[in-house]
Amino acid sequence: ETGVTQTPRHLVMGMTNKKSLKCEQHLGHNAMYWYKQSAKKPLELMFVYSLEERVENNSVPSRFSPECPNSSHLFLHLHTLQPEDSALYLCASSQGQRMNTEAFFGQGTRLTVV
Amino acid sequence: GESVGLHLPTLSVQEGDNSIINCAYSNSASDYFIWYKQESGKGPQFIIDIRSNMDKRQGQRVTVLLNKTVKHLSLQIAATQPGDSAVYFCAFGSDRGSTLGRLYFGRGTQLTVWP
Numbered sequence: 001e002t003g004v005t006q007t008p009r010h011l012v013m014g015m016t017n018k019k020s021l022k023c024e025q026h027l028g029h030n031a032m033y034w035y036k037q038s039a040k041k042p043l044e045l046m047f048v049y050s051l052e053e054r055v056e057n058n059s060v061p062s063r064f065s066p067e068c069p070n071s072s073h074l075f076l077h078l079h080t081l082q083p084e085d086s087a088l089y090l091c092a093s094s095q096g097q098r099m100n101t102e103a104f105f106g107q108g109t110r111l112t113v114v
Numbered sequence: 115g116e117s118v119g120l121h122l123p124t125l126s127v128q129e130g131d132n133s134i135i136n137c138a139y140s141n142s143a144s145d146y147f148i149w150y151k152q153e154s155g156k157g158p159q160f161i162i163d164i165r166s167n168m169d170k171r172q173g174q175r176v177t178v179l180l181n182k183t184v185k186h187l188s189l190q191i192a193a194t195q196p197g198d199s200a201v202y203f204c205a206f207g208s209d210r211g212s213t214l215g216r217l218y219f220g221r222g223t224q225l226t227v228w229p
Contacts, residue, residue, distance in 0.1 A: 043219040105157030
């Protein structure tokens with residue numbers, strides 16, 4: 001266990017569905033991140049939250065909507081996704097915005113869009 | 115744009131041998147470099163990092179070497195064990211400017227250890 005918990009572990013959704021991914025960290029960190037991991041591609045940074053404020057939105061389509069209600073929780077709301085959005089979505093946290101030795105990843109949510 | 119590459123997508127070694135995983139990067143302004151290990155079904159796990167003012171750092175059974183002249187990073191695993199089988203990612207980041215807090219990842223090298 002890394003102290004970062006993601007739910008659900010697996011999700012299959014249709015293109016017209018609305019779903020949410022949840023991330024919770026128990027490490028007292030103040031920065032949280034969403035990454036997308038597709039097959040044969042580098043990890044892609046999607047969103048960065050620092051002190052519950054979004055500090056980066058890395059040109060992600062609006063069908064992905066993050067929410068950070070407090071420093072321990074991070075959500076990724078999904079709606080009208082496309083099949084190419086199928087991937088492993090990883091949440092990470094760190095103390096401070098800089099990711100280095102303090103960064104911990106969750107186990108990810110394997111998303112399949114049908 | 116930023117890029118981080120790996121020389122080999124796969125590496126197979128026998129148990130007990132040493133493994134060397136390589137990574138090339140393009141941004142000479144990077145301040146730190148990290149190696150992550152990702153086992154099947156799990157998220158990336160931090161292994162070791164090195165700052166740009168160092169050229170070598172050792173951990174438990176792992177050594178990271180940084181050659182800034184040729185922008186090359188390597189991870190050496192001594193006495194490789196079956197539990198080392200995983201995908202290994204290199205990543206780099208900066209303490210400054212607009213890329214503060216952003217990590218750039220390579221595509222990963224699949225390490226397979228044979229008994």
